[in-house]
Amino acid sequence: MTNTKSDEEILQEKKEKKAERDRKYRESAKGKANRKAYRESEKGKAIIKAYRESEKGKESIKAYQESEKGKATMKNCIEAYKQSEEGKAKREAYYQSEEGKAKREAYQQSEEGKAKAKAYRESEKARAAKKRRRKSEKAKATVKAYNQREGIAEKNKARARLYGMIQRGSIKKTNICTICGDTTTQCHHEDYSKPLEFIELCFKCHTHLHNEKRIALT
Ligand SMILES: [Zn+2]
């Protein structure tokens, strides 16, 4: 056994030392700052762009995006952006834009949108929220104020009487909207003092009719 190192061993040691120095430099504030400056320089940008567009770069990006780490990072980035003031403002602006409104309406009318809305309505979460809303002081106050409005007692009485008769089967609903033919209907009274005189309207036509009446009154 001699103490003399072989050339190979010396080379290996040198390599390791250099790697250690490089690593330290990369992790140092100076190294980080230099790297950032390089990334932001024209030359750095051009090189990064060229790399991203190269086959190797594309592959590497794709592999990263599909990796657990990449997915997690992407998710965090999106989440952080959503929570940021900029993200919130952008989302709000999009919601209010014509494009956003049109997209939302189209989605709500789509099979997927309808199914999602239905699933939500039937979810525990929606039910709990509805219950909370109904129990809130604000909701109670609204109901109370509504019930105290003129004519509401009579209206409630007329509805209760009619729905009682429907439930017992003494009156049969046709379930066809008088205006548009839709097959889910509500009963509309022109005169609440005549509970048994009613027409059937779908939710849309019914709301529309009442809105028109309200406008006509004001
Ligand atoms: Zn209708």
Ligand SMILES: [Zn+2]
């Ligand atoms: Zn009505």
